Amino acid sequence: MTEHSRDSREDPQVETGTAAQAQETPAMPELVIISGMSGAGRSTAAKCLEDLGWFVVDNLPPSLITTMVDLGARSQGNVARIAVVVDVRGRSFFDSLRQSLTDLRAQGVTRRIVFLEASDNALVQRFESVRRPHPLQGDGRIVDGIAAERDLLRELRGDADLVIDTSNLNVHELRGKMDAQFASDDEPELRATVMSFGYKYGLPVDADHVVDCRFLPNPHWVPELRPFTGTSQEVSDYVLEQPGAKEFLDRYAELLELIAAGYRREGKRYVTIAVGCTGGKHRSVAMSEKLARRLATEGVETVVVHRDMGRE
Template identity: 90%
Template sequence: MSAEREQRGDGAVVSTLNPAQPEEAAGTTIPELVIISGMSGAGRSTAAKCLEDLGWFVVDNLPPELIPTMVELGARSQGNVARIAVVVDVRGRNFFDNLKGSLADLAAFNVARRIVFLEASDEALVRRFESVRRPHPLQGDGRIVDGIAAERDLLRELRGDADLVIDTSSLNVHELRAKLDAQFAGDEEPELRATVMSFGYKYGLPVDADLVVDCRFLPNPHWVPELRPYTGTSEEVSNYVFNQPGAKEFLDRYTELLQLIAAGYRREGKRYVTVAVGCTGGKHRSVAMSEKLARRLSDGGVETVVVHRDMGRE
């Protein structure tokens, strides 16, 4: 594999991958590629450092049209650079128009690539920028919120194409590293990884959810005095929830639906999915359902992590 570079009429340099010649192909191994992007202040630097600690070759703020060249150089390293992580952000905003073309070139030559998108709520981002007393890179003469809005608009399409979206609004550095370790530390990548997340509707929908399901059709154990102090992880609450009409049937049907969706995700090359299961407060029904659902997915061959976002809230 080699890259030809040509200059467009607007002066931009575009790299195009070419098939490797037979004598080159025998001595090259195309590296795995992860593209780290997302909102400024959402934790891109932490993500980059985490992957670097895991043995990835990390390049920060690389213009997107140079990504094929970087992959080519990794392929020529005789296996010394097997995994490359590239941080792409608004500092290179003049190059975002070329990102789609670069990704198309990589796909044409079977480069295994994933996009990790980090985001956070406006409130969390404003708080982080104010704490370090730095302006947002896109705010210009406006306010921080103006820069955040402009960046969200700029990255909207990239977020939609991401393989993994992580909302860092309520995560500290260690929790973010733990999430990335869970995704990238293993020697072998599973076909599909799922996060089943319970949540409370009164605290808002998880912004990184791919699928959302509502358990509020079941009676609420909160109104049973002897069950109120417990959570959905307890046997007492779980038995109460699944003894209600429709609970077991719902679990069976939704598991079947997720198995169908998982098969489609595998065919489309999507490796990560977050299933959000909600009830009013995120303490009883959604927790019990998430535990059972995660067990069903795991038994079906999907590596699954369970997260109870709001279980500890009052």
């Protein structure tokens, strides 16, 4: 007991330990709280941040926000940016959110509040188009629910760092506004997964584009190439030397450049390109590798996946 109660100024070991603990204090993650009117685009805003690499939690009780931030701080940098979507539907819920914001401010957490707004007419049209009631309308009309929610959120709207009126925005325009606020300078505009596959194992269900390489001669019928895959130099050279192979690669890469530009304009950040041959071992693998390198030179962050290689 006496040893632990010594003055740290008289004990250099205690002083050193205190300095070490200070250095080990975890860095608090960046926090964005997304709120606003129901039907104004909260889910779209959250999805945009998720695509930008944020850790997104939907409909988290406000009392748990500080816990989530603490867990992020202990993740050793793996969770550096957290976005929380809050759906304020009751007074006690709002009071809990206000207390969490006070606690976060005391902890020195960098936090921003994004508030999604829309006119009454726009919100009514959106709820009627999906034939859903407003969560606060009860036995009344949609406009009654909107009025109740607007009154409940008035104080939070006043505290918001960013208010986005989505009355005249489509989904892509809202994503563009979120990108402008939160995308980092080194954030890639488009990510592509180039996936080779074998038709005999079925089409990839998550492919945005499917291209067929079975018009090229199959290295499977070349005895000295059969044991290898399309990742080997021998098979790659054989495939690319076939008539039409390089022309196909050039023209398809040009087509993808045109498509990629459109995706960027529309706010689409992910695309999966499936390249198929019979077994997914030779031709599709070789062409996927070459195509991925082409996309990478155009500034597209690219991942190559060989779905069926090794299944034989």
